[in-house]
Amino acid sequence: MKTAVLIPCYNEAKTIGRVVADFKEKMPHADIYVYDNNSTDNTAELAEQAGAIVRYEHKQGKGNVVRTMFREVDADCYVMVDGDDTYPADFGPRLEQLVLSGKADMAVGDRLSSTYFTENKRPFHNFGNVLVRRMINFLFRAKLNDIMTGARAFSKDFVKSFPVISKGFEIETEMTIFALDNNFAIKEVPIAYQDRPQGSESKLNTYSDGLKVLKTIVNLFKDTKPLAFFSILSLILLLISFGFFLPILIQFVQTGIVDKFPTLIVISALTVIALLNFFCGVILSVLKKQHRQNFERQLTVLHELARLKQEDAH
Structure with missing residues (x-):
């Protein structure tokens, strides 16, 4: 059974080397792909030096990167993680086991039941995560804890049937709604979360990206129900x-x-x-x-x- 670790990146030179090294240690059997999304620093070079397979996506936005990753990489299990070193690599084998054993089509690293609210220093992000969770659980009659986490694992069925529509950070919300609407098995595992290290900057815009997520929820609710x-x-x-x-x-x-x-x-x-x-x-x-x-x-x-x-x- 083949596992691929997928890491979408944009200007993560301060952290990408450590992320790749940690996953090579925790999951030595997996192929590690770093998809560089027009970085202006040396993210790609550092990822390659750390042992990752580096590829490129020139259309800006995380959703565009995920679309290309899912199309190009062939595996039985796909572990996806952000390149900002906010998720310890030891979550990977736990989510991988759920997918390869057939217990989950999408295994989710649940930050919100763990250390997210104490580690994250942006109060509007905390509020947005809770709001999105409540909206989706209400509209789709679900009981999920973390909708927007960047730590996930997927089965091949999910990856090869998921039509990516979103272009940016609303991609995680789209994945969750797609899984709920199409009766894919979802499992959540509480994982540790640590804030970005000193000097590493988030690419999220609290207000504009938050509005995009809310718009995505409304549009997908219209399309699915x-x-x-x-x-x-x-x-x-x-x-x-x-x-x-x-x-x-x-x-x-x-x-x-x-x-x-x-x-x-x-x-x-x-x-x-x-x-x-x-x-x-x-x-x-x-x-x-x-x-x-x-x-x-x-x-x-x-x-x-x-x-x-x-x-x-x-």
């Missing part, structure tokens, strides 16, 4: 319509007169839009079900091709 999404929109429009219609109805009952025809026309239009939204949700949910059926068939084909490949190898 269209009936629920459009039903909520329809309900909001109907409540607004009813709020404006109620005074008109009371006046008509009391006086037999309707003198707010423009308001009544707008209410009628909102009601029609609400009904159209609901039926759009119904139609899209049928299409989503068909897409899910096709996805399961594609997974079956992937398994069959893998079996035939193994038979040919023997």
Whole structure:
């Protein structure tokens, strides 16, 4: 069974050598790939000196790097970690074991149940992690602890069927929602977290990247649960319509007169839009079900091709 350690990097010269060395020590059997994303320092050179296989992705953004890594690397287990030395390498074998034993399609290193809130010195990041966790657990009826961790391991089925849409740091949220929506097995393991070492700077922008994550959640909720999404929109429009219609109805009952025809026309239009939204949700949910059926068939084909490949190898 082949394991690949994937490390997306952008200007991590201060830490990448140590990260590669730690994983070579903890997982000597694994191939370690460092994907450099237009670094302006000597990240790539230091990674190569430490023994990593260095490749490049010139489209900026972590999501773009993950797309290329998943397409180019072939393995049975993929361990992904950031190059900032915030995750001790000893989490790798634990997540790897869960994937290779078939217990997880995505094994997650859970920072939030461990040392994250004491080590991380950025309060808005703490708040954002909790907010995103609560939103996803509520919208997708899950009980996950850490949505945005950069420490993960994946099965081959997950990697080769995951269509990367995000370009930046919202990629972790997209992975989680994809796993939940397609019934992949998710396991979480509490892991230690340490803040970046002195002189190493985070590439995250608290506000702009936070807004991108929230936008990603809304869009993926719409795409994966269209009936629920459009039903909520329809309900909001109907409540607004009813709020404006109620005074008109009371006046008509009391006086037999309707003198707010423009308001009544707008209410009628909102009601029609609400009904159209609901039926759009119904139609899209049928299409989503068909897409899910096709996805399961594609997974079956992937398994069959893998079996035939193994038979040919023997």
